[in-house]
Amino acid sequence: MTEPYDLxxxxxIGVDIYPLQTGVPLAQVETFGKFLGxxxxxxxxxxxxxxxxxxxxxxxxxxxxxxxxxxxxxxxGVDDRWVTxxxxxxxxxxxxxxxxxxxxxxxxxxxxxxxxxxxxxxELDLAxxxxxxIFWITGTGLxxxxxxxxxxxxxxARDRRGITVFDLDWRPMFWGGEGGASGAGxxxxxxxxxxxxxxxxxxxxxATVAVGNVDEAEVATGLRDPKACAEALLDQxxxxxxxxxxxxxxxxxxxxxxxAEVPPTPVEVVxxxxxxxxxxxxxxxxxxxxxxxEPMMRHANAAGAIVASRLACSSAMxxxxxxxxxxxxx
Numbered sequence: 001m002t003e004p005y006d007l008x009x010x011x012x013i014g015v016d017i018y019p020l021q022t023g024v025p026l027a028q029v030e031t032f033g034k035f036l037g038x039x040x041x042x043x044x045x046x047x048x049x050x051x052x053x054x055x056x057x058x059x060x061x062x063x064x065x066x067x068x069x070x071x072x073x074x075x076x077g078v079d080d081r082w083v084t085x086x087x088x089x090x091x092x093x094x095x096x097x098x099x100x101x102x103x104x105x106x107x108x109x110x111x112x113x114x115x116x117x118x119x120x121x122x123e124l125d126l127a128x129x130x131x132x133x134i135f136w137i138t139g140t141g142l143x144x145x146x147x148x149x150x151x152x153x154x155x156x157a158r159d160r161r162g163i164t165v166f167d168l169d170w171r172p173m174f175w176g177g178e179g180g181a182s183g184a185g186x187x188x189x190x191x192x193x194x195x196x197x198x199x200x201x202x203x204x205x206x207a208t209v210a211v212g213n214v215d216e217a218e219v220a221t222g223l224r225d226p227k228a229c230a231e232a233l234l235d236q237x238x239x240x241x242x243x244x245x246x247x248x249x250x251x252x253x254x255x256x257x258x259x260a261e262v263p264p265t266p267v268e269v270v271x272x273x274x275x276x277x278x279x280x281x282x283x284x285x286x287x288x289x290x291x292x293x294e295p296m297m298r299h300a301n302a303a304g305a306i307v308a309s310r311l312a313c314s315s316a317m318x319x320x321x322x323x324x325x326x327x328x329x330x
Contacts, residue, residue, distance in 0.1 A: 004131040005079070006052040007284050010154060011040025011138040011169075012116050013058040013083060014092035015065045016313060022098045022270065026107070029097075036072035036314040037094055038116065039169055039277055040138050046281020046303065046317040048077045052288065055079035057124065057154075059115035065091035066115075076314065082125060086115040098311075101269040108173065117147040124150060126157040133162050134284050137207075138169040139216065142199040152199075155206035163287050166203050166238070167280060168212030170196075170219050180215040182224055193219050204236040211242040211283060213276075226251050242283065242297075244276065250301060252293045260293035265305040265330060274313030275304035281317065302326050 016037030019029040036045065044054040056078060060066030062085035069091065073080040092114045095107040110117075119141075129135055135158050141151040158164055172178055172185060177192025179185020185192070200220040204210060210220070210233045217229035220236070230241035230253040243251045249263040282303035286296030302323050310316035318326070 003053075004133060005055050005128065006132070006288055007044060007047045007054045007134045007136060008057060008129060008132040009040040009044045009054070009136040010057040010119070010151060011136075011141045011167075012038035012092075012114070013041045013056065013060060013069055014038045014094055014110075014114070014116075015068065017093055017095050018271070018312065019096070019098055020311075022100060024097075026095060026097050033312065034068070035312045036069055036076070038092075039140070039167065040136060041073070041078075042274055042277035042313050042317070043136055043167070043280040043284070044078045045073075045076045045314045046278045047284045048281075049317040050281060050285040050320050050323075052285060053079075055082060055128075057082040057119065057129075059084055059086045059118050061085060061089050061091035061115055062087055063091055065093065072314070084123075086118045089113055089115045089118060091115065096271075096273055098271050100271070102272065104271060104273050106273070108171075110174075113144070117141075117144045119150040120146045121150045121153040124154055124157075126154065129154045130158050130161055133288055134165060135162065136165045136167060136280070136284065137203065138167045139196065139200060139219070140169050140171055140174055142196070142203060143171075143174040148199060152202060152206075155203060158206065160206060160208060163209060163284075164207045165209040165211060165280075165284070166207035168200070168210060168216035168220055170212070170216040182215075182218055197222070201236060204233065204238060207238050209240045209242065209283075209287070210238045211244070211280065213244040213246065217243055227253070244279070250279075250297050252297050254293065258293055260297050262294060262297040262301055265301050265326075267305045267309040269308045271311050271313075272308050274316060275308040277313060278307040278317055279304040282323070285320075298327065299323060302330075
């Protein structure tokens with residue numbers, strides 16, 4: 001077996017089709033750019049840009065967009081050996097609208113089924129998953145079979161070795177609902193959260209780190225106060241809970257009693273999409289380096305802020321030198 005990976009992520013991959021015009025409704029956009037996308041994939045790219053050895057477990061269609069994603073992964077230095085094609089399913093594409101500073105609607109084209117939800121347990125390299133220094137899974141991977149069974153099988157095989165991160169990653173439309181926040185989405189939102197919660201709880205039993213915003217933490221805990229969410233996640237078994245609070249910054253609480261609450265880093269936002277994935281890649285980088293909570297959160301906030309100030313997601317992920325220069329200027 002080769003040297004263990006610093007990070008293996010498992011989850012979404014696809015093609016982001018982003019407008020090259022800001023403040024324009026999608027119906028009126030005339031020019032677009034094509035980028036590697038998908039939350040778990042972006043996290044692997046973000047960590048690779050910071051010097052970490054990373055790989056992704058996912059699936060694409062057997063089509064030109066799938067070929068593009070393989071080439072993009074290789075260009076970013078991310079191992080694509082576990083990204084394989086699924087016959088009969090198209091590679092997903094995602095469109096967005098860009099209305100800075102805080103309105104970035106997403107339109108997912110993942111039907112009849114996204115290939116990254118067609119990962120089967122028997123296809124996994126469980127030895128590599130168990131050996132990785134960090135293994136990262138997402139809430140989306142739990143929304144449908146066989147991906148749900150594969151995700152839980154990978155977590156069980158890992159058996160809490162090393163660092164296992166659960167990105168709470170709440171996308172209600174993948175669970176048959178609408179609305180992210182409590183009370184949003186009416187009955188469908190509440191029903192979607194209720195459907196997801198048992199699987200979130202099952203994943204948390206195998207995780208050592210949970211990360212997400214308040215809406216996402218509510219799915220896992222039923223709570224919305226950030227500190228209460230963090231404590232509830234710790235009660236469910238994780239060692240570190242990281243709650244992103246938007247304009248209030250980020251809260252990190254460790255089981256050993258340490259905590260840090262770090263304000264956001266102000267930037268002129270171009271596209272807020274991908275900032276959370278940059279945060280995640282930096283979080284993994286800091287965990288591997290053994291950083292204390294406050295500098296780890298500051299670095300992750302900075303990485304996210306840099307991406308928010310740029311148009312794309314994957315290609316916008318900063319290098320270590322860029323994050324250091326950004327922090328030094330603050």
